[in-house]
Amino acid sequence: MDLTSQIYISLEVIIGVAAIFGNALVLVAVMKYPRLRTVTNFFIASLAIADLLVGIIVAPLAALSYLGLPRDYMGCVLTNSVLVMLTQISIFSLVGVAVERFIAIRNPFFYQTHMTTRVATIIIFVTWVVAILIGLVPVFGWNLGPMDDNVCAFVKVIDMRYMVYFNFFGFVLSPLIIMFLIYSYIFYIVRQQMTKIFALEVMGNSENKKVKSKFMREVKAAKSLAVVIGIFAVCWLPLHILNSITLICDDPSCAYHYTILLAAILLSHVNSAINPFLYAIGNSQFQIAFKRMFCGKNAVMSNDDDFTFATKSKPNQRKSSDSVTSKHDAAVTYDQNGRDNAGFDASDESMAGSTSENNSANENAKNGEIFYIR
Numbered sequence: 001m002d003l004t005s006q007i008y009i010s011l012e013v014i015i016g017v018a019a020i021f022g023n024a025l026v027l028v029a030v031m032k033y034p035r036l037r038t039v040t041n042f043f044i045a046s047l048a049i050a051d052l053l054v055g056i057i058v059a060p061l062a063a064l065s066y067l068g069l070p071r072d073y074m075g076c077v078l079t080n081s082v083l084v085m086l087t088q089i090s091i092f093s094l095v096g097v098a099v100e101r102f103i104a105i106r107n108p109f110f111y112q113t114h115m116t117t118r119v120a121t122i123i124i125f126v127t128w129v130v131a132i133l134i135g136l137v138p139v140f141g142w143n144l145g146p147m148d149d150n151v152c153a154f155v156k157v158i159d160m161r162y163m164v165y166f167n168f169f170g171f172v173l174s175p176l177i178i179m180f181l182i183y184s185y186i187f188y189i190v191r192q193q194m195t196k197i198f199a200l201e202v203m204g205n206s207e208n209k210k211v212k213s214k215f216m217r218e219v220k221a222a223k224s225l226a227v228v229i230g231i232f233a234v235c236w237l238p239l240h241i242l243n244s245i246t247l248i249c250d251d252p253s254c255a256y257h258y259t260i261l262l263a264a265i266l267l268s269h270v271n272s273a274i275n276p277f278l279y280a281i282g283n284s285q286f287q288i289a290f291k292r293m294f295c296g297k298n299a300v301m302s303n304d305d306d307f308t309f310a311t312k313s314k315p316n317q318r319k320s321s322d323s324v325t326s327k328h329d330a331a332v333t334y335d336q337n338g339r340d341n342a343g344f345d346a347s348d349e350s351m352a353g354s355t356s357e358n359n360s361a362n363e364n365a366k367n368g369e370i371f372y373i374r
Contacts (some may be wrong), residue, residue, distance in 0.1 A: 008066060008262050012059040015269045019055025022276035023048040029280075029289040036285055042120040043100050044279045046128075047093035051272035053086050059269060066262075068151040076152035077143050083154075084163075085135020088171060090272055092127040094232060095175045097279060102182045105189060134171055137162060160247040168240040176236070179229050187226075228278050235271035239264040 001009075026048040030036045061079050070076055100120070104111045142162045147153070242264050245254050280286045 004259060004262070005066065008266070009063045011266050012063045012269065015266065015273050016055040016059030018273040019051050019059070019269070022273060023052040023055065025290065025293075026276045026280040026286065027052065029286055029293065032293070033289050036289060037117065039115050039117055039120045040097075040100060040104075041280075041285075042117055042124065043093070043097045046124045047090065047097060047275055047279060050086065050089040050093045050128075051275050054090055054269060054272035058083050058086050058272075062265060062269070065152055065154055068153065070152055071150045073146040073157070074139075076147065077138050077157045079152065080154045080158050081136050081138045084138075084158075084167065085132055087268060087272075088135045088167070089128055089131040090275070091172060091175050091236070092131045093124075094228075094275070095178055096124065096127055098179045098182045102185065105186060134167065137166065142166075155246070160243055163243045164240070164247045168243065172236055172240055176229070176233060179232065183226065183229050231274055231278065232271065235267050235274070239268045 027045060030041055030045045030048075061083055064070070065076070065079055065083070070079060100115070103115060138158055142159055143157050144159050145157075147156050239261075242256065242261055245256070
């Protein structure tokens, strides 16, 4: 085995282990703590399962394919189709998280009424089935046929027309555009609210300053979404650009070294190891859950054995808040599971707001303002 092979396989193993550890941690937290079983976290858990499978299955299969295994034709096609299938599930799961947040922000009343965990489960199931069918298209017949030398390789059995025209343009580039539009809308909302808050701050109202302080945390969360789409593009575009060059350009000047392709493959797998850090480990709910998992119950200030937030609203405050929140005030509120209807991060600080702050937020909701988008 040459040095390039050793480095490539070693990196696949490292990426696989990192993906398994990070995503398994997310799934254990969701299963262990009922408070984490919200609609948003259902989509995050779906993403974690997809990325966990990438770590468990894709990395080893990619290494086998690189070594020319398996030798039989259909085994080679199936192996490489599974690679596409699982990475496609991961991509669709990313889109699912983005769409769920878009619905929460664009139509919070509809979200709170209709977006239940049951609906989320159905949506997740459908996206998985579609992703599996897309990934297994080569097994159904769209492939290059038997290998001449019985040495398995992705480019020897997978048709680049399928990878570029069908997979890349249809189910990688399109999700990237959808995510870009969704997160652009989120930033648009942020800019609108920042303008209004700065206008209120000029008036010197102390209550407005509290609203601004709370909203600045939401701005920070919104900025993190730019990192999500940026990393998605950085991880996935290089591989598909190389595939496009292979298909479209026959000129020798378009040729690239095989190590560049290996680096692009590794980069696409890295996305599955990074996702849990972007979507869960940076989330205040998960942070507290992880502290309790590794450091015990005394790691956070809480009296709730099922896991609650570091700062918990008193029962009478929650009831008071609920009583002043009507259907028309639902743009900024929480359901019984601690889920904010904006579908992002119902942090400990947001959950611990006083009744007066909730009333203020509800007044803003009446005026069409959505301050909580985490």
